[in-house]
Amino acid sequence: MRQNLVAGNWKMNLTYPEALALVEEIARLAGYGSVGANGLQVVVCPPFPLLHGVGQALPQGGNFHLGAQNCHQKESGAFTGEVSAKLLASVGCEYVILGHSERRQYFGETDELLSQKLKAALAAGLKPIFCVGESLDTREADETFDFIGKQLTDGLFHLSNEEFAQVTIAYEPIWAIGTGRTATSAQAQEVHAFIRERIARAYDAQAALDTTILYGGSANAQNARELFAQPDVDGGLIGGASLKAADFTAIIQSF
Numbered sequence: 001m002r003q004n005l006v007a008g009n010w011k012m013n014l015t016y017p018e019a020l021a022l023v024e025e026i027a028r029l030a031g032y033g034s035v036g037a038n039g040l041q042v043v044v045c046p047p048f049p050l051l052h053g054v055g056q057a058l059p060q061g062g063n064f065h066l067g068a069q070n071c072h073q074k075e076s077g078a079f080t081g082e083v084s085a086k087l088l089a090s091v092g093c094e095y096v097i098l099g100h101s102e103r104r105q106y107f108g109e110t111d112e113l114l115s116q117k118l119k120a121a122l123a124a125g126l127k128p129i130f131c132v133g134e135s136l137d138t139r140e141a142d143e144t145f146d147f148i149g150k151q152l153t154d155g156l157f158h159l160s161n162e163e164f165a166q167v168t169i170a171y172e173p174i175w176a177i178g179t180g181r182t183a184t185s186a187q188a189q190e191v192h193a194f195i196r197e198r199i200a201r202a203y204d205a206q207a208a209l210d211t212t213i214l215y216g217g218s219a220n221a222q223n224a225r226e227l228f229a230q231p232d233v234d235g236g237l238i239g240g241a242s243l244k245a246a247d248f249t250a251i252i253q254s255f
């Protein structure tokens with residue numbers, strides 16, 4: 001179901017004590033009882049070792065949810081150092097980020113592999129947040145739509161209607177991630193509308209309307225309100241600004 005959603009991707013940051021202090025401060029600043037008043041869902045995605053503890057520390061029974069940043073494609077087995085979707089679900093995760101550009105770039109994750117990870121996540125009852133986004137070279141070559149269309153087709157559109165209904169999409173232009181160079185609200189809206197149109201083609205118009213599509217890439221307390229006001233932008237996948245309670249809370253309160 002389409003919903004307003006802000007997810008914080010902590011990446012490989014914060015120790016356990018720092019994480020607990022951050023969650024406590026976000027809950028205090030956000031006045032979390034009112035966070036759900038406009039239907040906003042908030043997801044925090046810590047590194048693996050912090051998941052269980054952060055999940056316990058999150059405000060319970062409300063609109064705060066726990067997410068992971070990755071999972072393995074197999075359910076269990078001899079895969080030293082890896083973490084399965086089933087394990088994530090067992091410590092309280094509801095969401096998992098898949099296909100982040102850092103995973104694609106530094107860990108060689110392909111659309112083929114991501115297809116398998118999506119299936120594994122869905123089988124474990126997790127809701128995937130599937131990332132797409134172009135490099136600066138691709139944008140400057142005027143190939144953004146072809147590139148993202150291919151990521152959607154190869155990575156995502158193999159899912160059944162029922163499976164796809166569990167997926168949130170995050171548009172993250174690589175040139176905007178961690179660079180301080182945010183996509184303009186018009187650039188974000190243009191790509192989000194394109195993604196929605198491709199969903200309508202692959203599934204149907206209702207599926208396109210029902211899909212939550214987030215923007216990610218140097219979103220912050222200053223630009224979130226304008227980005228989230230775009231008709232096809234349903235929220236954000238926030239990196240750097242999710243590590244500071246005041247900034248993340250201001251982003252949450254931008255709706």
Ligand SMILES: O=C[C@H](O)COP(=O)(O)O
Nearest residue numbers: 009177178217218239240
């Ligand atoms: O997953 C989050 C994105 O990579 C955005 O990161 P950023 O907000 O630090 O640019």
